[in-house]
Amino acid sequence: MKQARVAFEGKIQQAWEDQGRVRLADGRHVDESEVVWLPPVVPGTILALGLNYADHAAEIASQTPEEPMVFLKGANTLVGHRAFTPRPADATVMHYECELAIVIGKPARRVPKASAYDYIAGYTVANDYAVRNYLEGFYRPNFRIKSRDDCTPLGPWLVDVADIPDPMNLRLTTRVNGETTQEGNTRDMIFDVPFLIEYFSAFMTLQPGDLILTGTPKGTVDVRPGDDVVTEIEGIGALHNTIIEGAKRAGAV
Numbered sequence: 001m002k003q004a005r006v007a008f009e010g011k012i013q014q015a016w017e018d019q020g021r022v023r024l025a026d027g028r029h030v031d032e033s034e035v036v037w038l039p040p041v042v043p044g045t046i047l048a049l050g051l052n053y054a055d056h057a058a059e060i061a062s063q064t065p066e067e068p069m070v071f072l073k074g075a076n077t078l079v080g081h082r083a084f085t086p087r088p089a090d091a092t093v094m095h096y097e098c099e100l101a102i103v104i105g106k107p108a109r110r111v112p113k114a115s116a117y118d119y120i121a122g123y124t125v126a127n128d129y130a131v132r133n134y135l136e137g138f139y140r141p142n143f144r145i146k147s148r149d150d151c152t153p154l155g156p157w158l159v160d161v162a163d164i165p166d167p168m169n170l171r172l173t174t175r176v177n178g179e180t181t182q183e184g185n186t187r188d189m190i191f192d193v194p195f196l197i198e199y200f201s202a203f204m205t206l207q208p209g210d211l212i213l214t215g216t217p218k219g220t221v222d223v224r225p226g227d228d229v230v231t232e233i234e235g236i237g238a239l240h241n242t243i244i245e246g247a248k249r250a251g252a253v
């Protein structure tokens with residue numbers, strides 16, 4: 001089952017995918033262009049992996065981590081399918097990052113890898129935009145970079161864990177204005193889904209709605225205002241986003 005959160009007729013509601021259309025809770029079917037898409041989950045803690053694909057680490061001349069490299073993101077950074085993301089006026093390179101996002105389904109504490117999937121509600125697609133010149137030139141830790149308003153599109157659908165028998169073999173693709181610019185596969189993650197559930201739940205209790213963004217493969221390229229960016233994961237969905245012009249970096253000194 002694929003479910004979403006949408007705004008329609010002034011109300012936020014659950015919706016479901018039904019033969020290419022959007023089915024609302026009252027049984028009506030509407031076209032996907034008739035709703036405003038929200039992130040498919042109300043998020044709890046948002047955990048994100050950096051450098052979880054060796055080929056992406058190589059493309060930005062970084063070393064692969066020996067332990068998961070993790071950062072936090074605020075809920076403010078999430079937007080839904082078909083939303084707009086600002087590129088700061090002083091960005092020199094801003095790139096997308098197509099990522100498999102894990103949605104936790106029930107409290108998870110000290111979960112061994114073997115039972116990790118029992119704690120997952122499902123999966124969605126994340127686009128973890130990065131302004132590379134900020135990342136490399138200004139801030140560590142990366143909070144101001146990776147937690148910017150509207151810079152993490154999420155969705156369109158939350159896909160049930162049961163519908164994705166092997167999340168460790170899914171094709172990831174990004175298209176910019178129709179041209180394929182990023183291709184990878186979740187099998188190339190350094191720290192895979194069961195490992196990550198075991199790793200996090202060893203020191204923090206994961207809660208329903210918590211998200212784990214699992215990192216991006218090679219193929220991240222600069223995007224500009226007006227660009228139409230589609231991050232897609234096989235069996236999970238195609239997440240559309242448009243880049244718009246933004247202001248200068250808030251809080252710059």
Ligand SMILES: O=C(O)C/C(=C\C=C(/O)C(=O)O)C(=O)O
Pocket residue numbers: 048049050051052053056060062071097128130135142146214215216
């Ligand atoms: O890009 C970097 O320099 C590393 C990084 C984040 C990387 C990802 O989000 C990713 O690989 O998916 C950082 O914030 O330092």
